[in-house]
Amino acid sequence: MxxxxxxxxxxxxxxxxxxxxxxxxxxxxxxxxxxxxxxxxxxxxxxxxxxxxxxxxxxxxxxxxxxxxxxxxxxxxxxxxxxxxxxxxxxxxxxxxxxAVGIDAEPHRPLPAEVTDMVLLPEEQADLARLAAADPAVHWPAIAFSAKESLYKAWFTLTERWLGFHDARLRFDRSFDRGGSFTAEIGIAAHTIEGTRVPPFAGNWHTDGSVIVTAVTAE
Structure with a gap:
């Protein structure tokens, strides 16, 4: 998958x-x-x-x-x-x-409210609420949690620096069957370990109904 x-x-x-x-x-x-x-x-x-x-x-x-x-x-x-x-x-x-490549897998189930607040920015929660209204079968906060885990892995490969959950703003879509893509805006200044600019990150997500998989890559 x-x-x-x-x-x-x-x-x-x-x-x-x-x-x-x-x-x-x-x-x-x-x-x-x-x-x-x-x-x-x-x-x-x-x-x-x-x-x-x-x-x-x-x-x-x-x-x-x-x-x-x-x-x-x-x-x-x-x-x-x-x-x-x-x-x-x-x-x-x-x-x-x-x-860089980062991947993550998580159970496709609701994320507890306290974890949602810890992981997601208010504007991300608002975006996901709109997606959930149109597609309630998807546990969108869990998708976002997994996506941020994948993002961190790719980010760390390039920078060897910490990235907090609220240091990145994700935007999602559902562009293919049981999945879609997302973009990430990093809210902190950083360079790669070679001293160059951090490249853009792009990601995709998919669920089979029981497991979520996400991936982030950077060129």
């Missing part, structure tokens, strides 16, 4: 279960003290990442984590990993094709 929200130059892999897959020793060390469910989802996420890398012609390698918990990809690769109940996915692209 994740492939529906990404451009063709992005390689993807996903699963709805947790197969018995091995980890590299340096990966296993990262979750050695975690509960079994966390170890399983971590292993499946890395398995999906290696499948995506293989589709780019990249040999299997350990994918460790950086100081903010982000996956550390092979040189020349950008990517993202996500997991929620019943869904795990990874996406990867060559850095000379895309500068």
């Amino acid at each position: 994740i492939e529906r929200v990404l451009p063709p130059e992005v390689a993807t892999a996903w699963t709805t279960g947790d197969p018995d897959v091995p980890l590299f020793p340096e990966e296993a060390a990262l979750v050695a003290g975690a509960v079994p469910s966390r170890r399983r989802e971590f292993a499946t996420g890395r398995h999906c990442a290696r499948l995506a890398l293989a589709r780019l012609g990249v040999p299997a390698t350990a994918i460790t984590t950086g100081d903010r918990g982000q996956p550390v990809w092979p040189n020349g690769i950008v990517g993202s990993i996500t997991h929620c109940a019943g869904y795990r996915a990874a996406a990867a692209a060559r850095r000379d094709r895309l500068r």
